Amino acid sequence: MYVAVKGGEKAIEQAHALLAEERRGDVSVPELTVEQIEEQMGLAVDRVMNEGSLCDRRLAAIAVKQAQGDLAEAVFLLRAYRTTLPRIGFTQPLDTSAMHMRRRISATFKDLPGGQMLGPTYDYTHRLLDFSLERPRQGAKSLRVAQAPPEPAVGDASCPRVADLLAAEGLMAGDEDGDEEPGDMTRQPLAFPAERSVRLQALSRGDEGFLLSMAYSAQRGFGSSDHPFAGEIRMGEVALEMVPEELGFPVVIGEITVTECVMITPPGPSTKGEAPALTQGYGLAFGRSERKAMAMAIVDRTLCSRELGEKVAYPAQDEEFVLGHCDSLEASGFVQHLKLPHYVDFQSELVLLRDLRKDHREGHRIHDAIPN
Structure with a gap:
């Protein structure tokens, strides 16, 4: 498909050197450290972790620095590195009630x-530029520690999930896929129709902007979630547990920060003869990723249309459209590959076009030669 370009390797090396200079910028300005990115650009780091499908803040911060803040490129870097890592086991399902x-x-x-x-x-901010940020603030970290809210006890029964409260009254529709073994789209190719667990995996690493647009379209009437309600949004730390083979019982290996969102949708017309009930969409994302978790929950509910017997009529309800196009890495690669040489392809298009134009001219000459 592509042809070699004479001197291309040397040109690429020079382009890499120039890129390194551009990344560093003015050498009179102190270089941005990975620690600064990790601590002070946390929301960008969290987004790269989500779409890169790898929960490691330091690696995500390195990717952000290497990509000069281009989050799509940083996702590419992190996803590529992830493929080199061995899989040593599986954790237990996260217990977000113990967050x-x-x-x-x-x-x-x-x-x-x-x-x-x-x-x-x-x-609750006023969205006004804070010019005091031009100057470093002294003692900001100690102030943050002093004002940190107290953490509730693990499994605190005083903070039940809203969805559980509604389910206890019989007002929430059941989750049909709740007890099934989850799929793994990192090991098996995405196939349609997809189980809900696979859909959630795809959405969790999907491009935030794309999911936001899909959620927006659903709210504007192009889906099944015209006006969902934010049942509950939680953000905090949850424990990661594994069951080592030699022990046979779960042990805590660490904790991660996650954002969880449950969107509740009012009941629509019943198509299965069941009593009306609220339905829910679910979103879970690494770090402080509230907008991502909310959009994910709305789109998750919209993609449940098939299971709920609703008519699939809009893009946000079409799982093949949503899941097939939400991955930022695939979308970026498919668009940016157009920058690569397509000389042979384009020349073939020119040959075809010239032949068509020749046939067109000859057709006109023949038409003009025929007497009326």
Whole structure:
């Protein structure tokens, strides 16, 4: 498909050298460290971890630095590195009910059992440029530690899930796929129709902007989630557990920060003869990734249309369209491959076009030669 370019290797080496200079920038300005990116650009790092499908803040920060802040390129770097890592085992399902919460809000209950915790959020800022950020702030870290909210006890029953409260009243539709062995799209190719566990995997590493657009389209009437309600959004640390073969019981190997979102949708017309019930969409993302988790939950509910007997009529309900196009790495690669040489292909198009134009001219001459 492609032809060699004379002197291409030397040109590529020079391009790499120039890229390194561009990345470093003005040498009179102190170089940005990986630690600074990890600590002060946390939301960008979290997005790269999610779409890169690898929960490692330092590796994600390195990718952000190497890509000059281009998050799509950073995702590519992290995803490529991930393929070199061996898989040593599987963790137990995350128990988010035992989360050490730093943020917990609900748009469905004002007096939520256990209370609401605003936590770190941009929701109430005025979106005005803060020019004081031009100057380093002294003592900011110690202030953050002093104001850190107390962590609830593990498994604190005073903070039940909103979905569990509604399910206890029989108002929430059951999760048909809850007890099935989850699929693994990193080991098996994506096939349609896809199980919900596979759909959630694809959405969790999908491009945030794409999922946001799909969720927006569903809310504007192009889906099954015209006006969902944020049942609950949680952000905090959860324990990771594994069951070593030599022990036979779970042990905690660490903890990670996650954002969890449950979107609740009012009941629509029943197509299975069942009593009306609320339905839910689910989103879970690494780190502080609230917008991603919310969009994921809305799209998850929309993609459940087939199981719920709803008519699949819009792009946000079409799992092949959504899952086949939500991956930022595939989308970026498919678009950017157009920069590579296509000389042979384009020349064949020119040959075809010239032949068509020749036939067109000859056809006109023949038409003009025929007497009326």
